[in-house]
Amino acid sequence: MNNLYIPFDENRIKQYQSLGYWTGKTHFDFLIQSCHKYANHIAIVDSNYTISYETLLNLSVNFGEYLKTIGIEKDDFVLLQAPNSADFVIALFGIFYTGAKPIFCMHMHNSYEIYHIAKLASAKGYVRVSLPDENNTAEEIIKNMPAALESLRVIKNFQLGEIYTTLTNQNHTINPVSNNSTSIAFLQLSGGTTGIPKLIPRTHDEYLYSVRESAKIAGLDKSSVQLVAIPISHNFAMSSPGILGALYSGAKIVIARDGSPDTCFELIQQHHVTQVSLVPSLVTLWANSTKLKYYNLSSLRVIQVGGSKLSPTLAEKFTKNFPNMKLQQVYGMAEGLVNYTRLDDDTETITNTQGRPISPHDKIVIINENLQPQPKGDIGEIITKGPYTINGYYNAPEINKKSFTPDGFYRTGDLGFIDSKGNIVVTGRCKEIINRAGEKIIPSELETLLLKHIKIKDVSVVGIPDELLGERIHANIILQQSEKSITLQEVREFLSSQNIDVQKMPDSITIVDAFQYTLVGKIKK
Template sequence: MPTSDSPWLDKTLTDLLRENVERNPDGPAIEWGDTTLSFADLDLQSDRLATGLAEQGIGSGDVVSCQLPNIPEFLILHHAVSKRRAIFNPIHMAYRSSEMEHIVGFAESAMLVTGPPVKGFSYAEMGMDIQKRHSSLRHVVSLGEERPPGSLSLAELGQSPARAQEEDPQPQDPFLMLFTSGTTASPKATLHTHNMRMSNSWFCGKDMELRESDRMLCCSALSHMWAILNYWSSVIYGCPQVLLTRYRPEAFVSTAAQGQATVVIGAPVHAVDLLASPDLNPDDLASLRLFALSGSVCSPDLVRRLRNTLKGCTPVVFWGMTETGGGFYTRLDDPPEVIEKTAGRVSGGCTIAIHDDKGSTLPPDQEGNLVIKSPFGIHSYFKNPKATRESFTENGWFQTGDLAKIDSAGNVQMLGRRKEEINRGGTKYLPESVEEVVRRHPGVHQVAIVGMPDERLGERAVCFVVPAQGKA
């Protein structure tokens, strides 16, 4: 097991799935509506799909891009790609032709797997159009029953007979590619090995006190690092993943209640919408013990209201990035004021600091630039030396772009993004501090403050408010 001296788990995603099959083959691995896949089912179905991928020439180092929602096929494909020693590249469902062509072309994807049409839009047809301009894209695969000529069927690939692969994946194999943004002049792609991500997920799951009896409900899209990191934790600790294809408060409540979820993975917006929902009956969510929040700023007021509404459920605030995975977070036994006002302490194996603008480390409680060193983080961007030089210091610190301070106990208080700092006539401040005051008003559901050009002051603040239900 990882320790502070040796933080590596030295296992692959495939190793961890097989350990669950040996230990608890009939235990639930994935639950989605009325569908339940045991660990043995998941292993067998991903074996079959791995054979189908092999028959199409997918092997070590090939990039398989995937644009699927939170459904079992997403995770079956993830395991199958891992078994082929290929690289899994999940892409957000909202992306269309310009973003997709940028990603598929830059990654030199060998295969693109798409979902069924949604509201008349065909993801597979978009993929076939992109294929015309990118010779590296050998296959477009569709989950839908109706697919364009020349595309392959994911269901048919998954019906291939299961057979042992030529060689098993190794902990140091790259197995995941995630993009930090869509279309930019300087694309920022991150490449991760099994050992980086499984080791980091082991520490995160340990501090969340995950166990086989837990049931993890994921609200965030699995194409985000935050969501898929916690899926790996569920595999490591042997608990089922309850999938929610599309987040809506009423769907969340019914799925959590029906599935007796104990752990929720989401973003602050999910908690905001849940607390504002007329469908919320806290008794329906009595099984919850932990609500993990990440992805955007989490206000003290939101954490307080979540804790007061869902009795017996502890909010946990996480900080992480695509480049780093889980960096720091609050713990279950932290006092309420720590959970409400900070993003907790550093994860095992990682080191964080606050630097001034000259790169010197600042003492506790001093505001400055948040930097992190992590054995689980990338050390360069994929095919982008310019972005690497701009983001990493000479002695290996990754510059997150966040402004923060660290107290004497090691808890991090996030102050905002450096790029979001507003300079009003020479007075600089972060919008989060004002947003928190506005957010306390009972008539406010959501608030955002942004800087706008001003002829006299150079920049001024503009406040956008979404009123609470019935308060408009």
Template sequence: MKSGDPNKVVLIDHTSNEVIPNKILLEWSISLAKYLKSQGYTQKEDVIAIVSPNTWKYYVVLNAGLFLGIPMNALNPIYNKEEFKHCFSITKPTIIFASVVCLKTLENYRRHTDNSIKEIILLEDVIDDNFKNICYISQQNSIYDDYILEKVDPKKQTALILLSSGTSGLPKAVALTHYNIRHSMEYLMHPDFVGLDEKSVSLVVLPMFHIFGLLISFTCMTTQSKSIFLTQFKPDIYLKAIEEHKVTNLFLVPSLLLFLAKTPLLQNYNMDSVTNIFCGAAPAGKELELCVKKRFRNAEIKQIYGVTELAGAVTMTTKTTTSKHGSVGVPVPGTIIKIIDLDTKKVLPLGKKGEVCIKSPGCMKGYVANDLETRNSFDDDEFLKTGDLGYFDEDGVLFIVDRLKEVIKYKGFQVSPAELEDLLKKLDGVMDVGVVGKPDERSGELPVAFVVKAPECDITEETLINYVADNLSAYKGLHGGVIFVDKLPKNSTGKLLRRELIDQLKI
């Protein structure tokens, strides 16, 4: 982290109007690290879980974990008890930093599960005899006491554990090392790519449990650039924040890019300060790019192709490739990409479509407690098999055109078809089910369930949609509806042919 003016404002919570200078962020971070150390938490035996919407105190926990080298597991705060159960069974956190909005669910999980969680610490300044809060801890540990940063082996020690659906199945826990994160921060500071520096003002609405949001946060702290963040997206507040703070960088997913392209509210605000709009999590089309460009006259629209298993971006639009609308740019420094034939596995020439395979310094340590899936994710030359279909054009610019992987991307969130199928199959009257993503301009993809009903069963679409809504997080809902069929297409070994279901959606 760059040294600087202790009174310089580095974080602003636009929702609560909290203004956080360097001095406060550093003092709170060191105080929390000292508390963790005094309680015996170590990098070899413990995992910190963070379960909260965006807040400046998220940065405090991240810093404390990095100071001590303790792995940190960032999780979606809207998970329910069963989703936490699945995640925690893999990551096994010993301490949780949580928002009060998640506390009831976490306590429900903790009461009904044998686990290793020693304590839950609240991020809000609330009085509760059953829980400590981070505010109280920061006041009990003086920054001037003896304090030593813990040494880590950056290439071996896990820094972050993030959830990813990989190529299929239930979420897997991706272990990223300190070295992986450092690599990603380098291209975020590189002037030809993101170019974050002390003059940048970034608006952060992306969730900090997502690799995209976390990397931006880390790099803003490192470069001493200003971060304006929102706990949730609200159109008028979002646009007001851009104008009021003269934001230079926007980091978005396609659904937010679509909002900027179409909202009539934009005419009420001055967007001239915006010089860069970065869009990741899913590809955005050429027409969408051009529409936003017309409304943001001073901004370049840059797409990012990223993979959680590779600690973030692997390609990005640069200043020299912004004319390649609809592309995801060129490889970031240190990254090697090959396109392979799906059948022969041989490397394909420019212009030929195949599977995108990547080797990078950002490549994960592996999936936690899942050596088999880790091995299966790489080819013989140690390239990660992304499951994405793409091609390089004659100028070496990458285009992503389709996905082999089964995971559905809804508004930037990953939705596992297998998770939805497993849930629906539990219902009486459901004989079989297959879930796929239906392309949607606003949301990316909408989960659709093809359902085979039991004979003489009168189960309805509404029943199935409500059942999923009652048992999973909102973004995992059947937003594309239910289609009843007599049978599902399968191959000779009984594997569901999802591509045929997707083709049926086009009819």
């Protein structure tokens, strides 16, 4: 690993172990423990099948044994790409069983993203689950990659439900490949720059600590029913408290294929869902849905909202319209640090702040441009270091120099302040990113791709405030002198031909004659 990965230093490892935060367990140990404890409880409901904890363990073991037979080995990085489904959960633990390390790709990722991710991690395996109406398979995605990848040797596509149905009747003894609990468990993804995504190495010990604490903070227990309405492989859906928090608590996980009111209201009513995590754009969609009056959603107790800023107005509207539900704001990041408003906080705190960190050992400092700490209450960049925040991206020495301070604090790129009660208020950001309904898009990545278009001389991609999405993606384009026009459709088709995730497509374009520049020569956005 050496220069690819920056581990926690020995002193911190010892400290977090002696505090009882890090327990020496891996994710597969975690699964075994939960599945033995809650054996006959229902773990997952996915369309027409339900899976008990005991069965989930068996299926994961069976899938792991299968992966070994097709060549997955300990410490291999394996791309995992699946829609919201029980298959995702089984595949995830199946990969852990083999001692390999999943990389959480989004289901919408296409050849372009998969190529860069696989290359950066020298991934050995690729497990993809396709939806019935999809013709993109793992093989297809590999075929359309910008170049061949030698490291990838195991490529396997499954149809939705296939993992569950083919493995149900096997019976292996439980014999997982052991891993060190302080080693990398998986790679999460963050937005990249110029086409290179950042890989976030999370270890077993630190991640599971954040999961256990999150489950408690979110008030989960074995009577809870969790709806998964946002993309399941996103860090929020995994761990804040997410599916792992639910499994830790013995709760039931109900899987929604998408977050639309149509899909989710039906499931909430049918399964008496008590907890769901949403991004603000979904809160708006749900709160304004005309379907609201046709469903009984009274089982809902707690709604977590995070991923982008929830406006105090929407928060207030929400608490007024749903007096029996608790709103919990979540300000988190795949790099680690997660903050929650607590369920017993006063309305003022829940409406106006993004809460406080999980751990008493999370250090949070607000700094100015010169990296100097700001007085309490002043706005600045939020930086952090703690028992479940990474010390560096995987295989990214140059990026790490910019993303971490010399004393190892992660620079969130978010602006905010800490109020008198110790709660964080996020006020904006200083990193260049577009937050479209919780999906993070890096403008420079799109700009690099668009500059390849023969009609385009220069381009500047910006986020434009949007009532529903928070921000939408807008491209300002300067045409080559010989060109008269370009349409949004042309731009989208061009990007599509490069096989990028459709969620990154510009929502609108403007043709301009020139850009304005800042004093240091950067395009004014």
